[in-house]
Amino acid sequence: MAWDTERTKRLLLDAATEEFSRYGLAGARVDRIAASAGVNKERIYQYFGKKDELFATVLGTRLRDLVEEVPMLGTGPDAVGDYAGRLFEHHLRDETIPRLVFWEGLELGADAVADARREYHAEKVARFQAMLPGLGREAAGELLLAIVTLVNAWPVIAQLDRQLVTGATDGADGAAVAADPAARIAVRRAYLERAATALAGAALAEAAGAALAAHAADSNG
Incomplete structure (x- = not known):
């Protein structure tokens, strides 16, 4: 079965959004994000880069959504x-x-x-x-x-x-x-x-x- 990359990204972004919102950048843990999403943490680095890059993606995504919301x-x-x-x-x-x-x-x-x-x-x-x-x-x-x-x-x-x-x-x-x-x-x-x-x-x-x-x-x- 083909890997659903977009679904995996959405799961990771949702989990990361909750993690960063609760703990901030320094307090967030990649392991918790991966566990919450049910995805291997290596996917985070593959799709989003380092933790600070993931944080930037999360915030940028939510801000762009806000323009329409x-x-x-x-x-x-x-x-x-x-x-x-x-x-x-x-x-x-x-x-x-x-x-x-x-x-x-x-x-x-x-x-x-x-x-x-x-x-x-x-x-x-x-x-x-x-x-x-x-x-x-x-x-x-x-x-x-x-x-x-x-x-x-x-x-x-x-x-x-x-x-x-x-x-x-x-x-x-x-x-x-x-x-x-x-x-x-x-x-x-x-x-x-x-x-x-x-x-x-x-x-x-x-x-x-x-x-x-x-x-x-x-x-x-």
């Missing part, structure tokens, strides 16, 4: 707020990407910047610019970074929620929110959506002001 829809600041809310809900259902990104930053830092993901990030910023016509490449990247930072933080610093909000809130309203996880999530999503909408509106206003100033300078010149 949480599309950037509509235009204007409200569309940006909606995108932030949907991204937040996605990461609540599946914490993999926030965990992998934080592990990457903690363990690799600036060395994590890879040419393999350059095209992905360029495409994502371009799609974001399409949501906010008139916004420059740098401003769009800055705004997107702010939103991603806000949204990705929840799964990895959830302990601060109780320390700063639900556990420190006095009164019946605070107790009710703390006792109802769904209500707490709704409140957090609303805050994120308002923040993203306001940031997008401010960025567009700043871009419009800069364009008017440049036009006036050209006219006077």
Whole structure:
């Protein structure tokens, strides 16, 4: 019977995704990945290379999938707020990407910047610019970074929620929110959506002001 290479790769990627999400790059073990996938560990090296290369493949794959799973829809600041809310809900259902990104930053830092993901990030910023016509490449990247930072933080610093909000809130309203996880999530999503909408509106206003100033300078010149 012919060996099903693609199935084997999928099994290994799924097992590696779980392993890296839980233990990070340094803590992950190739033996556990292979055992979980039910595949000889030599297949890992054959298909993906060294452990850090497998980690890069896992993260790159999940990020590319995210573009389609949480599309950037509509235009204007409200569309940006909606995108932030949907991204937040996605990461609540599946914490993999926030965990992998934080592990990457903690363990690799600036060395994590890879040419393999350059095209992905360029495409994502371009799609974001399409949501906010008139916004420059740098401003769009800055705004997107702010939103991603806000949204990705929840799964990895959830302990601060109780320390700063639900556990420190006095009164019946605070107790009710703390006792109802769904209500707490709704409140957090609303805050994120308002923040993203306001940031997008401010960025567009700043871009419009800069364009008017440049036009006036050209006219006077």
